[in-house]
Amino acid sequence: MTLPGSPAGDTRRRPRRHDPGRRTRILDAALDVLVEHGLAGMTHRQVAARADVPLGSVTYHFAGLAELRAQAFARFVELQDAAFESLFDGIGTRDEFVAVLVDLVHASPARRRSAVLGFELHLAALRNPELRVLAEAWTRSSQAVLARFVGAEAAVDLDELLEGMIMHALLAAGPRSREAVRATIERAVEPAGRGGGHVRAHGL
Numbered sequence: 001m002t003l004p005g006s007p008a009g010d011t012r013r014r015p016r017r018h019d020p021g022r023r024t025r026i027l028d029a030a031l032d033v034l035v036e037h038g039l040a041g042m043t044h045r046q047v048a049a050r051a052d053v054p055l056g057s058v059t060y061h062f063a064g065l066a067e068l069r070a071q072a073f074a075r076f077v078e079l080q081d082a083a084f085e086s087l088f089d090g091i092g093t094r095d096e097f098v099a100v101l102v103d104l105v106h107a108s109p110a111r112r113r114s115a116v117l118g119f120e121l122h123l124a125a126l127r128n129p130e131l132r133v134l135a136e137a138w139t140r141s142s143q144a145v146l147a148r149f150v151g152a153e154a155a156v157d158l159d160e161l162l163e164g165m166i167m168h169a170l171l172a173a174g175p176r177s178r179e180a181v182r183a184t185i186e187r188a189v190e191p192a193g194r195g196g197g198h199v200r201a202h203g204l
Helices: 022-041 044-051 055-061 065-087 094-105 109-125 129-150 152-171 178-188
Strands: none
Touching: 022 044, 022 055, 022 065, 022 109, 044 055, 044 065, 065 094, 065 109, 065 129, 094 152, 094 178, 109 129, 109 152, 129 152, 152 178
C-alpha cells in the first residue's frame, strides 16, 4: 500500500533532514572520544556513534582523522580560552586568586576532562607543527590572563607550575590535599617584599 501522493515506484530522494549543528556535534563527540581512547584509539566509527550521526556524515565534513583531530582541538582551545578567562572575572584579592588556582589543580570531573584533552593536544603537538602552533597560542592566551594578576614574566613561571601540578594530580593514586596545594601556590604568588616566592602578586 502506498501513501496518498506517493505513487508506487517513486524513487525521488527524500529531502535531507536540516541539522545545522551536526558539524559541531561531531567535533564535540571527537573530543569525548579523545578523552576515552586517546589519539591512537580514535576512529571515525566511534565519533559517529558518539555524535549519533551516520558514519558518512563524519567523512563528509572532515577529509580524514587528522583534519578531524585538528579541528576538534581548535574548538577545544577556543572554548577553553573563554572558560579560563571567565574563572577570573571579579577577582579582586590575592586570596580569591589563589582559590581559583587551587580549584584548577583539584579539578572537578569537567575540569579533569579539559586537563586530559590539554595533555593530549600537547602530546600530539610534539610531532605536528600545525597543532604546535595551536598549543603555543593557547599557552600565550592563558599566560596573558595570569599576567593581569602577577605580571608577564611571573605568569610564565606560574603557568608552568600549574601545568605540572595538574599533571601530577591526574596521575596520582591519591591527590595531594587542598591545603598542600594551596601552600605551594601561595608560596609561588608571595607578594613582593615578603620573600620566599618567585611570583609577585601584581595588582592584587
